[in-house]
Amino acid sequence: MIINSITTEDIKKIFSNTENKKLYLRKLFYKTGNSSKIEVQKGKLDQQIIESWSYEESKSIIREMFRNHPKFIEQQKLDVEIDKAINDWNTLNLGDFEWPFSAMSFDQHVHTLNRNKSLSEQEKDDIISKETIKFRRIKQINSLRNDFIESLIFKNENIIPTLGNNKGVDFYINGEPYDQKVGKSVGKAFIKEYGQNYREIALANPELVAKSLYKNQDEERFGDEPRLLIVYLDSDVNSQSIQKQLDSIDFSAPYDITFDYKHSNNIVISHKTKCFVILLHN
Numbered sequence: 678m679i680i681n682s683i684t685t686e687d688i689k690k691i692f693s694n695t696e697n698k699k700l701y702l703r704k705l706f707y708k709t710g711n712s713s714k715i716e717v718q719k720g721k722l723d724q725q726i727i728e729s730w731s732y733e734e735s736k737s738i739i740r741e742m743f744r745n746h747p748k749f750i751e752q753q754k755l756d757v758e759i760d761k762a763i764n765d766w767n768t769l770n771l772g773d774f775e776w777p778f779s780a781m782s783f784d785q786h787v788h789t790l791n792r793n794k795s796l797s798e799q800e801k802d803d804i805i806s807k808e809t810i811k812f813r814r815i816k817q818i819n820s821l822r823n824d825f826i827e828s829l830i831f832k833n834e835n836i837i838p839t840l841g842n843n844k845g846v847d848f849y850i851n852g853e854p855y856d857q858k859v860g861k862s863v864g865k866a867f868i869k870e871y872g873q874n875y876r877e878i879a880l881a882n883p884e885l886v887a888k889s890l891y892k893n894q895d896e897e898r899f900g901d902e903p904r905l906l907i908v909y910l911d912s913d914v915n916s917q918s919i920q921k922q923l924d925s926i927d928f929s930a931p932y933d934i935t936f937d938y939k940h941s942n943n944i945v946i947s948h949k950t951k952c953f954v955i956l957l958h959n
Contacts, residue, residue, distance in 0.1 A: 679732065679837075679853075681732070684727075688723050690845070692840055693839065693840050693841025693842075693843060694841060695719065695722065697840045697841070699722070701735075702729070704738045705734065709731075709734065713725070740836075740837065740838070743838045755821050755824055756825060756916035756917075759915065760916050763818065771811050774815070774913040776811075776815060777812055790805060822916075823859055823907075829919070829920060830848065830857075830926075833928045835850055835851050835928045836849070836928065847905065850953065853903060855905045856902055856903070856904050857907065858905070859906075859908075860906060860908040861909055861912070863875065864893055867889040871885075876910060879908075879910060884932040886908055887906055887932060888936050891904075891934060892936040892938060896941050903931065903951040903952060905953045905955070906953065906954045907955050908954065908957065909957050910956050910957060911957070911959045913959070914957045914959060915959075922958075931952055931953050932951065932953070934950050935947065935948070
């Protein structure tokens with residue numbers, strides 16, 4: 678937790694590069710009247726940040742740096758692009774807003790289509806052409822929505838964003854690091870467990886969604902770190918729905934999640950973590 682102090686590991690995650698560190702210190706020293714010379718060497722630069730760290734003042738400066746970044750400025754305008762992309766989808770008559778295939782199974786998907794003797798070669802070409810267009814456009818829409826969501830999350834005063842692309846940590850919430858993960862749905866396991874009422878159960882108990890996603894994650898990407906989960910209950914959520922639901926999120930108290938995970942060596946280990954859950958729906 679960085680409320681009381683900051684470590685070199687936290688510095689790396691938040692500032693990403695030397696230029697961000699120097700800019701931060703220049704702003705901090707100007708604000709506090711500190712006349713110290715900013716160090717050049719990485720180790721000494723980090724030490725200056727550690728010694729001068731003051732959570733509220735530091736948070737304010739880092740948020741100001743993020744607010745002035747061109748990426749954040751562009752993110753706030755994405756609501757128009759999101760809704761245009763969804764309207765284009767409907768205009769092109771691409772059908773249900775759902776993934777036509779998994780990127781990891783594309784080869785098998787094409788193989789299965791090729792073996793379908795009830796379809797002509799032209800029909801197969803038409804199917805794969807439309808599916809490829811759907812896949813590209815869903816990727817595009819999701820990328821726009823994810824960037825828009827990031828800008829909305831930042832508006833909460835409890836948030837310290839990281840200033841670069843840092844795998845493993847996207848935000849510090851109330852001084853604790855959180856990794857943002859986006860889920861296309863609540864997952865097959867959750868739907869199987871709770872049946873036809875899974876949607877109502879998810880909305881009433883978001884922590885159950887989090888527990889299921891932690892419990893049923895692939896071991897290659899396994900992690901029990903605190904997460905900020907963005908989960909789509911409806912795949913075609915527009916910008917207005919996203920903004921309305923993000924504005925109502927309380928980032929003061931995460932869910933405490935306990936889950937048992939069966940690892941590849943068949944050993945079941947109980948894990949504990951913290952998690953915020955945002956369920957996006959129409």
